[in-house]
Amino acid sequence: MMRTRRNIFVTLVLIGLIACLGIGTLATVALITLRAVNTPSIPTVETLSQEITRAFPTQRPPSRLPTAETTTPTMVSLPPDIAAQMDEIEQQVIRIRGLQPRTPLRRELLTTGQLHQKVIDDFLKDYTPAEVEKDVTTLSLFGLLPRNFDLYTLLRDLYTEQIAGFYDDDTKTMYVIQDEAFRGPQRSTYAHEYTHALQDQTFDFKGGLKMTDEVCDQQSEYCAAVQSLIEGDASLTEQFWLLNAATPEDRKQIQEFYQNYQSPVFDTTPEFLQQDFLFPYRQGLDFVLDLYQKGRWDAINAAFKHPPLSTEQILHPEKYPSDAPLEVNVPDLSPVLTGYELYDEGEIGEWYLYLILAYAEKQAWRLNENIAAQAAAGWGGDVYQVWRNPQNEGTLLLVNIRWDSENDAKEFYNAFRQYGIQRWGQPLSTATTTSRWQVSTAGQSILIRENSYTIWILGSDAKAVTDALEAFQTLIPQP
Template identity: 45%
Template structure:
């Protein structure tokens, strides 16, 4: 199976930092990602921003679609109220301000719709998760558990359903070209700043074509998950920077009071209960994306950001190290088809590229806290990443997974740094190795995960998890 499920879940992470454009302190995050970064809703059809509304309007009725026409037409089932008309005027003004700040004119009207919390929940169940089954979520959890990021029986589907309903405050649908604002009875500072962010996505889509021009669509992302991770960081970083720029230039004192009041009472029990690596991954396109975009902005303003949309980053390494953009492209590695190598039935669960970001997450954000090595050590170890390929299979005979991760590092020294960090992580996860040898590799013979093997060869490393020690030489790449 080579199915890539993309999640556009946005999570609220930090307080707004008011008064400075050179420091972006509000980072609202999003998970999306690759085969391993399992998730139900394609970014190509949905970009969501997380900001939970200050109040849930439990008594609200269905809300009308609002278009950008000068005189809004009432819904056939419900006339446009005076409050809705006032919100429409605010939206129109924010659009004008954002387009001027971003330097991208609106090319065609964007449909807009208000949504209450009950309608959001229904939308989550009927649209966000319609193509993602509980069975697929269970398989994703099994894959993630091999890399130590989740327990194999973790309920991913239930988490996504609850987290969408808790966190989403607005979203732009790049398939239908519509924007939605989740409203809690007001259209205050949080909703206004969220709208500035979402409208930036509409401008990006009109000028750069998110689905076809930037290739943020399910088929392309199946083929190149690292590219999709990098481009989403560009997309979200740009929108976050523009949101902050709008708030700095056009936000009112009341907007700031609304935001401060929101954060003073904000809680996110579902997000807080999510596994550590998921919380970090939700943040990546915003936190690291803002840092990447801000580096470009400091060089030549939005001209540099527009140039990045024309020549997008292709890896999480570029996002984490803006100085490596655009020239330091990852190497391409491949793994054999394991199904004929072990002389017993294997079914492929997943195959893809881990990337620098997920390499770091494995080391620093494992499901068990006592498996995690120091954050700075994990970041340094992952920073020498040059390319990789991983594959996960299920051995029906042994009722265990079969996994291989082949990584290439920018130098032999970088490979050695990763080896040292990985073996430190491995000791925390599996105990002392039964074999520890630079030439023959590290071997853990009896673990709850099977037989674990790790070896460095020049500037490459190989990590295997197999049911039997005799499987190891069969799965080693040629030359190992």
């Protein structure tokens, strides 16, 4: 599961192509409707968040991502009138955000077909069938995808659905579709994109923020949090641009776009993935708004120097920066899992715990969103492992979660028990700290609460589940 999340995240950092022409932020329509172009007032967490929710209560086409530009970039066959507009938008963004460009950016034109192919060649070529299989296996064990789901095709289609362009932070080049007009939606997008340019040149995505494949492979929670900071900042800057620099014609064109916009691939994507795609923009904007309320742009700049560490901190800004993730370990299970090999491992985080409970593959398994959110809150740290038996294709999922308090552990245990009943039926046995389900002819799922820890084990073989649980429990501190 988390490998898929990392792959999606890295692709988004580079190109930001999810179910949209690369247009606007999720508050665009709300701000057009409710605020005037030169309104001097500052949006608050409460007012802007409420406006965003009313405008897009369940879905928002994500905007684009990181770029690195200058006020006088090198133009490559770009029409002079469009180049002039881009230069003007850059100057406006510089004044709004208060960051200064440092290095030039190349802008190149591609046809729609060329851009689609470049996306596939550059960002999906290394997504091997083995990695796809690993992702689907893990996500299916978490109850988020069907076992035989075609994840590769979905990602390919998402990344090539009505795209407008993308930034390649390796070549420092912005690719623009030459057969698209540069109207209100594209102008708003450019303001968002240029903010990423300023961020990258000021704070250095890879060198300073450590947003690399290697780091994100090991620290998916950190990368999800930093991605949210990056996107939240760019989205807020874009709101200010819309309020203070966009023209009436820009607003009219953006309204018309949203009235006619269709995204068939995104609309049919599993709901948990829709929510996950939107997380950096929606929850990231809330997080950055909280920072802005406390200290304006200086507070946001400070966050880039001391980044958030988890999705918990993004969901609960009051926990940033003091509430860092807690260390969680697992024992070496290879001696007790005869015939099994470690297949996948990583961390889940508060956000994905919420998705598991609230956006499971099947509607009947899902908990109420408020209940799921409350159950996932209080997360302290976690680790998961997936083991696989290559001989009989047996699988074993192990999750160790450390909570901030014993009450948090109890709350999650009770919520997950209800989720388990809805997914697997009534437990074989249940107690205040243990629930066990029969999930197949030989398979079982068991949930244990030990002090401020919860352990979930799901396996296709009941003996392997029991053996793993005994090894796990030796690691949990006793009162």
